[in-house]
Structure formats: C-alpha cells, structure tokens
Amino acid sequence: MDISQVAKQTGVPASTLRYYEKQGLLVSLNRQGARRMFAPSVIQQLGLIALGQAAGFSLQEIKVMLTPGGRVKIDRSLLSSKAQEVDILVKQLQVVSRGLRHAAACPAPSHAECPTFRRLLRDAASGALRQAPKPLVAGAKRASSVGRASRARKDE
Amino acid sequence: MDISQVAKQTGVPASTLRYYEKQGLLVSLNRQGARRMFAPSVIQQLGLIALGQAAGFSLQEIKVMLTPGGRVKIDRSLLSSKAQEVDILVKQLQVVSRGLRHAAACPAPSHAECPTFRRLLRDAASGALRQAPKPLVAGAKRASSVGRASRARKDE
C-alpha cells in the first residue's frame, strides 16, 4: 500500500504517517523507488498507536511498546498499571460530569454557597487535576478513524 | 492575600496566577502599590477553573463562563452538553481500559490474531480517537491542588 492508500483507509493523514515513521513508530521500508510502501499490517499498528494514545501514552511510550515489527511486546504490568490509571481518570471524569450537571441544574444564585457544589469542586480540583496522568487524547482533533474510512482528509 | 500566599494555599504557581489574570480568568485589582492582592474568593475561582479544565474546557471557554466576579454565569445547556461529552469520553476510556487489560492478560502470541483484541482495537481507534472532545487534562503535569493546602495530605 502506498502512503495515500493508508491515509485513505485509516484517516490518518500522510504527513502524520511520515511523522510516525520518523519517530520510529512505524516501519515502511521496502520502498518503491523513493516512495514508501506499507505492509497491510500498518493498519493494525495504527490501531495500536491509537489505542495507546487514547490510554494516555505518549508516542515515545508507545514506541517502546512496539517491536520493530509492530507487535505488542509490552511489559504486562506496565499495561495493567496504565489500565488502572485510566480507571482512576474515569472516576475523576465521572465526578466532573456530576459537577457539570449539578452546575447546570442547581438553581442556587451562587454556586460557591452550595455545599454539594463545593464538595464536587474540591473533588474535581484536588482529585482530577492533582494527579492527571497524561495529555490524554490530546491533539487528536479530527483524523484517525482506523476502523474504516470513507474519505480521508486532504493532505498537503 | 498576596500572590505567594495564594500560590502556597492552592499549589498554583505564581506565574500561573499572573497568566490567568492576563488571560482575564482572574481579577485581582486592589493592588497594594504594584503588587496584586487577591480576595479570598480567588481560591473558589481557581477551583472553578480546575473543574473546567478537568471537564475539557479550554481556558478561553472557561473564561466566558465566569462573570468578572468569578461566579458561574453559565449557559446551562452548554454545561450539560459538556457533561455529555465527558460521559462519552468516559465510555471510550472504559473501552481503552478493557483493551489494556486484555493486552496485559491475553496470552496470544500476536494480538493481531485475537478477535477480542481486534474488536477493542477498532472500538478504541474509531471511537475513542475519532471524536475526542478536547485536550482534556492537558498540561496539568503537577501543580494545582486547590483542595488542599501546603502541608499534610488527607484522602484523595
């Protein structure tokens, strides 16, 4: 598959694919002339990367988890500790969600006065922020829909 | 309270407080000479900001939600739609968590072969990333522990 095919199928822009390769997350090799040719497995690899990102791993962290071939070679304990982190984050976000809903519903003129809100605020502040794990779902504004992709983004 | 007191009590660095003020998220006024003096309510305001950030609002979004006095003045529907987004994110993260746990537990030599993993991968990739809402908990590497003071840590 050439770069634009991968881009179309996965929704990951070509520039990102090149970037990933430069960062060592992807291997393409077997170039046809100057052009990259990717093995079909690249789609799996991109899925892995997406999963890793969604879990809050940085690209560099993800990199050390992939063998050159793109297979998972991970330290299982690292993985499950990350899963725990994600779970913690989930709990914090649920608190946040409750906080938002309360703020939306509570008719109190000043939320600062409402004990419920104050508690949520404390939880959200000391909890949710204090030990925030990672940039979580950062830059992923659009793009990346590895599962399938009708039409991709225009790249450079 | 002067800036360093606020910093100590909240854990938010002075530079951040100045930054927030410059961005219009905080009001300090009543300066003593050249020095900022904050009303005690600033702590509440910082809590609100922390909550907003944890919910995935950008500082600018948070700004429009606070009246100059630091009170919530929010468009309630905006709030609850944000709460929904957070809920969606929570669901996605739960998928991610399951994916991580599976990867940690599954003995298959190649995860690419495991149907369970493939499914999780697809979900994580097309779901979790595709419509990620906001930078969520971005830069908050350390700092910000509004709920507790400089010493002694209790609960979480």
Next chain:
DNA sequence: ATACAAGTTGAAGTCGACTTCAACGCAAGG
C-alpha cells in the same frame, strides 16, 4: 516527450498552557 499529480525531504510553523528570563521597582532591615 512532456505535463502534472503525487511523493520526498528538512526546516519551520502552530496551538494551548504555561514557565523562564532579563531587567527593573520598592520596602524593610542591618
């Protein structure tokens, strides 16, 4: 053969949320 779309590269730009820096102000204490 020639045009043109698509690929390649390294370098630089972007974005958000801060941090760091240099240069300077000012009040209190030795």
Next chain:
DNA sequence: CCTTGCGTTGAAGTCGACTTCAACTTGTAT
C-alpha cells in the same frame, strides 16, 4: 545607605504532536 528579596513586566522559550512550506524528484497518463 545599600543589600535582600519578593514583586512586576513583556518577551521569549518549552513541550508534544502534528501541519505546513519550499524545493525538488518520480510515476503515470497523454
């Protein structure tokens, strides 16, 4: 008086994950 030390400012730097750009080279269709 003069140092110490916190405070102030605007400007610039940082970080991660990309994107965009300029300048080319290639593959393919006509």
